[in-house]
Amino acid sequence: MPDLGKYADTVLSAYAVSIVVLIALVVLSVWRGRRVRAELKQVEERIRRDG
Template sequence: MMPDLGKYATDVYAAYAISLLLLAGLIWRTIARARAVKKQLAAAEARLETRPNA
């Protein structure tokens, strides 16, 4: 059930496409950042485990 957009259909579809691309980019960036932070945390925890007791 799609409304008849008339002469604005191209603009509306383009706005939908741009919005979906931006959302996909934000999701990708969030996942990539989470992986990087998880890797940094694991490295920091490994350094703590190998540190001599003071």
């Protein structure tokens, strides 16, 4: 790792915040995808049942 000098805290905290935001986006995307998939399955079953 390069020597960041007096900016080390700022740069490392920016990396940490970026990683946390990326992880949060992935988790929210997976969570929403599962929710939408479940809702779509319910709609498809209702259409299949009602004709």
